[in-house]
Amino acid sequence: MVGVKHKYSIWGGRFKNQTDAVMENLNASIFFDHKLAKFDVAGSKVHARMLAKQGILDDEEATSIQQGLDTILTEIETGKFEPRVELEDIHMNIEARLAELIGPIAGKLHTARSRNDQVATDFRLWIRNQIDITVGLIHELEVALVHKSNENIDTIMPGFTHLQCAQPITFAHHLLAYVAMLDRDRCRFLDARKRLNESPLGSAALAGTSFQIDPTYSARELSFDKAMLNSLDGVSSRDFALEFLSASAICATHLSRLSEEIVLWTTSQFDFIKLSDKFTTGSSIMPQKRNPDAAELIRAKTGRINGAFVALLTVMKGLPLAYSKDLQEDKEPVFDTAETIQNVLPAMTGMINDLEPNIEMMKQSSEFGFSTATDLADFLVRKYNLPFREAHQIVGKLVLLAEQKSCNLKGLSLEDLQGVYKKLEVDALDTLSVEGSVNSRQSIGGTSSTSVMNQITYWKEHLKCE
Ligand code: ARG
Numbered sequence: 001m002v003g004v005k006h007k008y009s010i011w012g013g014r015f016k017n018q019t020d021a022v023m024e025n026l027n028a029s030i031f032f033d034h035k036l037a038k039f040d041v042a043g044s045k046v047h048a049r050m051l052a053k054q055g056i057l058d059d060e061e062a063t064s065i066q067q068g069l070d071t072i073l074t075e076i077e078t079g080k081f082e083p084r085v086e087l088e089d090i091h092m093n094i095e096a097r098l099a100e101l102i103g104p105i106a107g108k109l110h111t112a113r114s115r116n117d118q119v120a121t122d123f124r125l126w127i128r129n130q131i132d133i134t135v136g137l138i139h140e141l142e143v144a145l146v147h148k149s150n151e152n153i154d155t156i157m158p159g160f161t162h163l164q165c166a167q168p169i170t171f172a173h174h175l176l177a178y179v180a181m182l183d184r185d186r187c188r189f190l191d192a193r194k195r196l197n198e199s200p201l202g203s204a205a206l207a208g209t210s211f212q213i214d215p216t217y218s219a220r221e222l223s224f225d226k227a228m229l230n231s232l233d234g235v236s237s238r239d240f241a242l243e244f245l246s247a248s249a250i251c252a253t254h255l256s257r258l259s260e261e262i263v264l265w266t267t268s269q270f271d272f273i274k275l276s277d278k279f280t281t282g283s284s285i286m287p288q289k290r291n292p293d294a295a296e297l298i299r300a301k302t303g304r305i306n307g308a309f310v311a312l313l314t315v316m317k318g319l320p321l322a323y324s325k326d327l328q329e330d331k332e333p334v335f336d337t338a339e340t341i342q343n344v345l346p347a348m349t350g351m352i353n354d355l356e357p358n359i360e361m362m363k364q365s366s367e368f369g370f371s372t373a374t375d376l377a378d379f380l381v382r383k384y385n386l387p388f389r390e391a392h393q394i395v396g397k398l399v400l401l402a403e404q405k406s407c408n409l410k411g412l413s414l415e416d417l418q419g420v421y422k423k424l425e426v427d428a429l430d431t432l433s434v435e436g437s438v439n440s441r442q443s444i445g446g447t448s449s450t451s452v453m454n455q456i457t458y459w460k461e462h463l464k465c466e
Pocket of ligand 1: 029
């Protein structure tokens, strides 16, 4: 960044003295809003074309402005563009450079426009682009999860409630729950995109403009669905940015839950999965360690994204219409969030693609904690036509008995069974296998292989993947 005083003055007319250096630093957004450069050029080119179409600029002026802007774009792309702090933001830096390149005609570009509608336009374009990238990355993760599920339709693991072993499920079923969550995340981004996709260009400072502009043309040229209906809304609303942040926060929260499970599953206590070397790290002191750092970082970065959402909500809360400089603080949380979410999504995809389930261990663990006790209760309901509550009582007593005898339910004798409920016979114990339990759950969305296969077929079609 160049900090030398610059001769180009945007509002010089009304001011006698120079801005204080402290103020200049506080006021400047160029340190971060240079990210908008490409979209600022695109918006300005369209604005110039619209002004020419409306006869507000002549064709020669519009061509010269557009050529100048193209030169600036090349300078930006080749790292030759040198923004200056005293020019405050990307918009004024580009305008000043345009004046250097084409002379005073550059000043005509700002006819019927304000930085207020300019920045709102740029920011919408920027976020729209980030949404498209993010949606693609979520899709890749969904596909990875579907593939991993496909390989693990028969991999039995414990399902938990309260993190206590509850009922046996399959690994595929567990992973597919995340596909459903992530798919809603993807739809949330796409849905936000629809609402975002309106053009504020033409709102000018706040009240619209007295020039005969054509905002619908500008909107169309920038691939917006339409021009915004209200100029005050156009310059002062940032709910599109909040929606991007909230969709990111919810998505990050899902990734964080999966990360937490990965962290648990890789412990030697669980030992359910092995991560590849590509997504683990060692310890500088303990040679035996394999740490799931990627999962831990994803879990932690969720805090950062949630923080960004709260930060912008707080900036917006209580802001009167229309523009206030507070709105300049809308960008950093969004920039940081976009970078973070696009960092963590491929890391999760990589972990999922590479992870190997420890099939034996998962199965063994699914037998703990009387995990098929509900199946026995269901059996009693069916065979003896008992109310479920009564069956629940009987099985509860059997579990207590097994605990006292330090065995599992299968270890109980016929005498034990009939001591609790006299009609019981040994066939009741056939219901206790984890495979039987899993495959009996054929309800829609259940954990049986047929239900899981239905889910996989649905996702393959929905995600257009094989
Ligand atoms: N850098 C400013 C921002 O990001 C641009 C808009 C400035 N508008 C104004 N009225 N000072 O919000």
